[in-house]
Amino acid sequence: MVNLPKDFLVKMKELLKEEYDEFIKSYDEEKSQGLRINTLKVSIDEFLKICPFNLKKIPWVKEGYYFSSDDRPGKHPYHDAGLYYIQEPSAMAVGEIMDSKPFERVLDLCAAPGGKSTHLASRMNQEGILVSNEIHPARAKILSQNIERLGIKNAVVTNETPENLAKKFKGYFDRILVDAPCSGEGMFRKDLGARDEWSLSNVYHCLKRQLDILENAATMLRVGGRLVYSTCTFSPEENEGVISNFIKLNSNFEIEDVKVYDGFDRGRSQWVEDAVDNIDRTIRIWPHKTQGEGHYIAVLRKTDGEDISKFNFINGVTNKKSIKEYFDFAEENLLENLQGQFVLFGEQLYVVPKEMLSLENMKVLRPGLHLGSIKKNRFEPSHALALYLNGDKVKNKLSFDKDSKEILYYLKGESIGVESGKGWYLVQVDGFSIGWGKLSGNILKNHYPKGLRWL
Numbered sequence: 001m002v003n004l005p006k007d008f009l010v011k012m013k014e015l016l017k018e019e020y021d022e023f024i025k026s027y028d029e030e031k032s033q034g035l036r037i038n039t040l041k042v043s044i045d046e047f048l049k050i051c052p053f054n055l056k057k058i059p060w061v062k063e064g065y066y067f068s069s070d071d072r073p074g075k076h077p078y079h080d081a082g083l084y085y086i087q088e089p090s091a092m093a094v095g096e097i098m099d100s101k102p103f104e105r106v107l108d109l110c111a112a113p114g115g116k117s118t119h120l121a122s123r124m125n126q127e128g129i130l131v132s133n134e135i136h137p138a139r140a141k142i143l144s145q146n147i148e149r150l151g152i153k154n155a156v157v158t159n160e161t162p163e164n165l166a167k168k169f170k171g172y173f174d175r176i177l178v179d180a181p182c183s184g185e186g187m188f189r190k191d192l193g194a195r196d197e198w199s200l201s202n203v204y205h206c207l208k209r210q211l212d213i214l215e216n217a218a219t220m221l222r223v224g225g226r227l228v229y230s231t232c233t234f235s236p237e238e239n240e241g242v243i244s245n246f247i248k249l250n251s252n253f254e255i256e257d258v259k260v261y262d263g264f265d266r267g268r269s270q271w272v273e274d275a276v277d278n279i280d281r282t283i284r285i286w287p288h289k290t291q292g293e294g295h296y297i298a299v300l301r302k303t304d305g306e307d308i309s310k311f312n313f314i315n316g317v318t319n320k321k322s323i324k325e326y327f328d329f330a331e332e333n334l335l336e337n338l339q340g341q342f343v344l345f346g347e348q349l350y351v352v353p354k355e356m357l358s359l360e361n362m363k364v365l366r367p368g369l370h371l372g373s374i375k376k377n378r379f380e381p382s383h384a385l386a387l388y389l390n391g392d393k394v395k396n397k398l399s400f401d402k403d404s405k406e407i408l409y410y411l412k413g414e415s416i417g418v419e420s421g422k423g424w425y426l427v428q429v430d431g432f433s434i435g436w437g438k439l440s441g442n443i444l445k446n447h448y449p450k451g452l453r454w455l
Helices: 006-028 044-050 089-098 115-124 137-149 162-168 192-197 200-220 240-249 320-333 383-388 405-411
Strands: 034-037 055-057 064-067 084-086 105-108 129-133 155-158 173-179 221-231 253-255 283-285 295-302 341-345 348-352 364-366 369-375 378-381 397-400 423-429 432-440 443-446
Touching (some): 034 089, 089 221, 105 115, 115 129, 129 137, 129 162, 137 155, 137 364, 137 383, 162 200, 200 240, 320 369, 320 423, 369 383
Parallel strands (some): 105 129, 173 221, 397 423
Antiparallel strands (some): 034 084, 155 364, 221 295, 253 295, 348 369, 423 432, 432 443
C-alpha cells in the first residue's frame, strides 16, 4: 500500500467508520487513467474508428474513456494534433456538471493545467467567451499551451488574482468554475507530492483561501448564474464546511440538485458543524466506489443581487491597413476569413471573442486566438492558427499517416521532401491539423515549434 500520512489515516477512519477498510483497500489498486475526446476537432464516433488505444467508456461523461496501462496516448501524433486531453476520470465529472453552453460568458478561475477549461470550451463549440485564469505564471503558460493544442478560438488566458478579476468582471459571467486549490487528499494514490505536502494545518490554510476565492467568484457572477465549486480532497472542512460557510455569508446563493451517477455519493451534513440545508445535494466521488480518484462538487445558483449593465469592452483594430499583411496571407492561403475582433499586441495579431472586456492593466497570456506575427512586408502564421484550422479552411495541405516516417520527421522538427507547389501548407496527421510547413524547391521547411518537438 502507498505510504499515507498518519494523521490522514486517523481522520479518515473516524469519518468513514465501517467504510474505512474498503477505502484503504483502494490504495492497493492501480490508478485509473482517462482521456477525453476533443469534439472541437473530431466526433466521438470518428475518433473511436481510428483510435489506436484500448478504451472503455467512463459512465459520467460522454466524451470520456479509460485507457489501459499498456497505452501511451501522451506520446502519439494524435495528442499533438489535439484530438484528446489526458485527464483523471473523476475530474471529468466537473466539466459535465458545469454544462457550459455556446454564446455564454464562462470563467474558469483556477484553470491550470487546463483539463476542465478545455472541457468547458468543447461544450461551448467556439461560441461565447471563456476566460481561463491561473494565478501562478508557470502553470498559466502550461494552461495556455493546452488551450492552443486543442484548437480553441474563444478563450482568453489570464494570469491574475481573483481579487483583480473581480474588480473588472463584476456581474459579467453566466457560469463560473472554482476548481479550488486544496489539500489534495483525493490525489494521494497518483500524486506522491500531494502526500508529502499534506498536513492538518494545511487543510485549514486551504479552507480560508477557498472561501476568499468563492467570495470573489460570487462578485463576478450575474444574477441567475451558476457557480460550480470543486476540490480533489476528502476533507469535510474544505468541502461541506466551505460551502456551508459561504451560503451563510451569501444568502443570495442556493445549492442546486444535480444528477448523480452510479457510485457517486452525496455531501455529508454530519461531518461539519451546523451544515446548511441541502448540503446533501453536493457530490462526493470516492476511489472505493468508482473507477477514479477523489472529488467533491457543489453547484450554486445566484438568486439575487446587483445586475451590471455597463462594461468597458476591448477596442479592436480600426485601421485594417495596419494588418494588411494578415489579409494578404489569408487571401493567398485560406478559404474563409476568420470572424471576430482583431487586436494587435506589438507585432502579434489575435482575434478576440466578441464582447470581451478591456484587458487594460491585466496580466494576459492569450487574449484570444493567436493568428501570427506581422513582420515587415510579410505575415508569419502561428502554431495556434494551424491547430484551430482544418483542411476545409486552407488552400494547401499535406496529410501524413500516423505511423509514417514523415510525421515522425515533422514532429522532430526536420525538413521533408515533397513534390508540390511552393508556399504555406497546413501539415496534418490522418487529416487532422498538427502545424505549418513552408514548401520551396520541393523541401518542406518545418515550422513545428521548437519547444514541442519530439526528442
